[in-house]
Amino acid sequence: MPGRFYRYALDDICVVQIHDGWDHHAPAHDYFGTNVDDLTFDEECISLGTSPAEFDFPVTMTLIESGGKRVLVDAGFGPSGPSHSGGLPKGLAALGIDPDSIDVVVISHLHGDHTGGLLTDEGTPRFANARHVIAADEVKAAPSDPTLAALGALVEPVAPGLAVLPGTTLVDMRGHTPGHLGVLITSRSGSVLVASDLANHPVWAFAHPEWHMCFDADGEKAAAMRAHWLGRAADEQLVFAGYHMPFPALGRVERVGDAFRYVPLDLDSEESASAA
Numbered sequence: 001m002p003g004r005f006y007r008y009a010l011d012d013i014c015v016v017q018i019h020d021g022w023d024h025h026a027p028a029h030d031y032f033g034t035n036v037d038d039l040t041f042d043e044e045c046i047s048l049g050t051s052p053a054e055f056d057f058p059v060t061m062t063l064i065e066s067g068g069k070r071v072l073v074d075a076g077f078g079p080s081g082p083s084h085s086g087g088l089p090k091g092l093a094a095l096g097i098d099p100d101s102i103d104v105v106v107i108s109h110l111h112g113d114h115t116g117g118l119l120t121d122e123g124t125p126r127f128a129n130a131r132h133v134i135a136a137d138e139v140k141a142a143p144s145d146p147t148l149a150a151l152g153a154l155v156e157p158v159a160p161g162l163a164v165l166p167g168t169t170l171v172d173m174r175g176h177t178p179g180h181l182g183v184l185i186t187s188r189s190g191s192v193l194v195a196s197d198l199a200n201h202p203v204w205a206f207a208h209p210e211w212h213m214c215f216d217a218d219g220e221k222a223a224a225m226r227a228h229w230l231g232r233a234a235d236e237q238l239v240f241a242g243y244h245m246p247f248p249a250l251g252r253v254e255r256v257g258d259a260f261r262y263v264p265l266d267l268d269s270e271e272s273a274s275a276a
Helices: 038-047 088-095 112-118 136-141 146-154 219-235
Strands: 005-010 013-025 055-066 069-073 104-106 131-135 155-158 163-165 168-172 181-187 190-194 239-241 250-256 259-264 273-275
Touching (some): 005 190, 013 181, 055 088, 069 163, 104 163, 112 146, 131 136, 131 146, 136 155, 146 155, 219 250, 219 259
Parallel strands (some): 069 104, 104 131, 131 155, 190 239
Antiparallel strands (some): 005 013, 005 273, 163 168, 181 190, 239 250
16 A cells, blocks of 8 residues: 555664555566567566566655654655555655655655655655755766756755765665665664665566666666675675565565575564554
């Protein structure tokens, strides 16, 4: 249900997953594995227990609360998205969070399912008191982006490595877009990788990190970055918060030979609280 949320506790940091909704796509090969032929894609999908015909595309944003500050990573489809999307305002209301209380918005990249919710139905900034940080390379590649124009002086071009909160750092994931950003949250007892569009399907992107996606600006660079970060997530036991993973979009990454597997968190064993 769009607007539902899940809280994940990491020491004194609260990671809140807010479900924006979903879209549905078909045929699947128009979107994933665009660098392999139809037969290879179909056979691999069947081997992996997935359908080559169609797939759902869920969207979940991450809100980070620490030290009295709030950082929102991306904002979903917004008012112009699919009919079963746009749940961010409902989720924030259910949490009792005023949009004006958001301190920082991280814009991972300039695709509409990440930026649509940054503006209200009237086209004004939804988070009017927040710094909107985005990679300078992303801005450079899309200088006429209408969302950035509407945000105006709220936009702050930055570089990977910036700490938006203590222990919460922007990391370079470029490839999917020229300035694609992730967020690494590090605490005493563990870390969370907010991975944005590093991996856009819970099976295919992990079993075949070398597969390109139709929205990749540079498919080879995106594949190399995916292999790098999935390897780190597996080896360092990072919690993986994937924007397009099934809600609540929190899991672990395991190595399987030269590839990987996404394993959703066992929520019953986690010291967290959830609500719909």
